[in-house]
Amino acid sequence: MSGYKDKKGEHDRIYSREYYSNNKEKIKKYYQDNKDRIRERMNKYYQDNKEKFAERGRLRDVGKNKERCKMYRLNNKKKIKSYYSQFSMRKNSLMYKYKLSIDDYNKIFNEQNGICTICGNEIKSVFMEHNKLNCAQVDHNHKTNCVRGILCRHCNHLIGNARDDIKILLSAIKYLEQWQN
16 A cells, blocks of 8 residues: 555656646746735644644754664665666756756767767766766866766766866876886
8 A cells, every 4th residue: 555655646746846847937927926825824834833843843953864864764775766766866966966958968978979088988878877887977167067078987086186277187197207117
């Protein structure tokens, strides 16, 4: 029975997300037209459920909440994994971090022919490969958050560890050249 509830809850969340994305203007207009009524209803709900909100506030204590979340993740690994597939997590991460859609990501990846721009090694798209060691990583400017391209993990870490500073990278080249023989 609980499996049915989980599937139904997931279905409801997906439906809500789709409905909201397809009817943003309609929802905004409804909210604008009924702002006072909605606030009144929310305030009444809060007044009727003050104890529940007070308890929630206690649970939000940073230390306790962090520990509680950690324990939940440890005890519910399978449940969490089923709720968030690798694909949807990566898709949301790309949009949240870099404002990059899947289509934009695929376009960049295909323009590079699945090759790291720096070292020339083949990289696997994050949507095809779940092995993090071989996955393509989005390279971006940390100051402007502008996406520069897609690199292999090693090259992305190389640039990141050099803090996007050309002087550091040139100094590293000189150092390697000095010790090459």
